[in-house]
Amino acid sequence: MPATEPTIVATSMGFRSGARTWIEPGPVFEHMRQLAGSPARPRLCYVGTADGDQAHRRLWVREAFQGSGVEVTDLALFPMPNVPDVREHLLAQDIVWVGGGSVAGLLAMWRLHGLAEPLRAAWEAGVVLGGVSAGSLCWHIGGTTDSFGPDLRPVTDGLALLPYGNGVHYDSEAQRRPLLHRLVGDGTLPRSYATDDGAGLVYRGTELAYALADRDGARAYVVERTDDGVCESVIEPRRI
Template sequence: MQRILAIGGGGFMMEDSPSPIDTHITRLTGKARPRMCYLATPSGDLPAHLDKFDAAYGSMGCKTSHLAFFRQPDSRSILVSDFRPRLLEQDAIYVGGGNTRSALAVWREWGLDTTLREAWESGVLLAGMSAGAMCWFEAGLTDSFWGSAHRPLDCLGLLPGGCAVHYSSDPKRRETLHAAQQACTIPPSIAIDDFAAAMYLGTSLDRVFSWRTGSTAYQAYRDGGTVIETPLPAEQIGQ
């Protein structure tokens, strides 16, 4: 079963207390003590991010590890020289937030993009928040170019269409996504609020999860000269 969970915003990186989405990810693995690997490439492998992941998922009984391209390995590390077999034996791989464009460049240079596709095809649960959500799609609407506006970016292409994240937190994200749809510079997209996540089975959207009232995801596409935005029903978790 090929599964990807794209989180618009939230979880251990954004919430002060344990988040329902992190608990839900561990349950999705179906394992009592799942093997969880963290990719913090979008943040340049910040040690604070690695520590937060280890603390959050370690406290839930997971066997945590990380793959870091910018830090010296430690006892929790998967070695860069041997990442393919180690990633393929994971129950889940989680990608953190940060600069999507930079992360994709690093992954492609090291061949990690190919291994991530292989892991997905073999049944490893792929998950991620913000940059870690957009990276799986054909395109993401990102500020990774460090300009004043969000721009479309070619991503890994495991999932069809485009993706926008943190959709509820900044009105400019909606404005920019609609403009990109009008200009046909991004394919039909899913836009995901903070505290919401979209689950894909294979390449099809299966359901939307929410753990805060009002948070959901939207389908956005161009129909003639009009951009249509449709809110999706969300299944509440963590109640």
Template sequence: MKRILAIGGGGFMMEDTLSPIDEYIVSLTGKVRPRICYLATASGDLPAHLDKFHAAYGNMGCETSHLAFFRQPDSRSILVSEFHTKLLEQDAIFVGGGNTKSALAVWREWGLDNVLKEAWEGGVLLAGMSAGAMCWFEAGVTDSLGRAMLRPLDGLGFLRGGCAVHYSSDQERRRSLHAAHQAWTIPTSIAIDDFAAALYVDASLDGVVSWRAGSTAYQTYYDGDAVVETAMVAANI
């Protein structure tokens, strides 16, 4: 079973206390002590993000590791020379937020994009927040070029359609997604609020979950006259 959890915003990177979405990821593995690897490429492997991940998931009893391309390895690292084998041994891989364009470029240069696809097809849960949510789709509305240049960016294409994140909390992202639809530069998309996530099973949307009142996800597309935006029912976690 191939699964991807796309998180619009929230979790250990944005919340000061243990987040329901992090607990949900652990539950999705079905393991008592799951092996979870963190990819912080989009933030340049920022040490503060690595530390927050290991603290959050380590405190939930997970066997944590990370893969860093911009930092020297430490005792918690998967070596760059071993990532093909080690990533396929994980129960889950979590991708953090940051610069989507830069992360994709690094992954493609190292061949990590192919390994992630192999892991996904082999049953490893792929999860991620913000850039780590958009990257799995054919396209995403990204601020990788700066806030004044929000625009679609080609993703890995594991999931069909486009993706936008931080949706209701960032009106500029909403305007940019609608403009991209009107220009026919992004396909039918899912737009995910902060504190909401969309679970895909075998590349099809299985459901939306949220852990804050009012947070959900929306299907968006252009019908030739206007952008249609339909809210989905989210299950509380």
């Protein structure tokens, strides 16, 4: 069964360093399987556009799920799409996971290849969409990014399945919080949700349902413009 309503899991977490493999799945993937209706053999598509579809990363993801019962595929756009029908491929999944990297490059490539409509169709059909960093920002209107250099800049041309701004790596990169506050304060971004490393946001439809965390101390936040300036509030997460 697909998710009961359109679902996005936007995070600053995902894979961890592995013991026998280079990486291993963090608990967010089991949580996404549950959101997808707990299929016995979930179909997960890894999308690595943000890091240039590096072949070794695609291999790491496949190795990470060996023996887990998860059926892993990937969607690559370099040097050409690796599946004949992108829409059909995405609609056949239970989970789509988008890796981190350059969100500006990801959005440019997705638009070039017309991925906005297939991804929306998959979301509306109950495929659980998710990702880390660039794979979190992409679903929102925009957020803060290092896609253009070490000095962070705004990105405002996200897919906007979610009508909010987004902040990632909120506790680990010093520029993230003040820039997000400024962008919300000057109206560049609307109300925005942010995540510390190890935290994530679960949206049902276009509403935030709850936050989650895979480690102690990781939190999520909402940043809003008020008559008095910008207000930031903590969203205590569920521990997974």
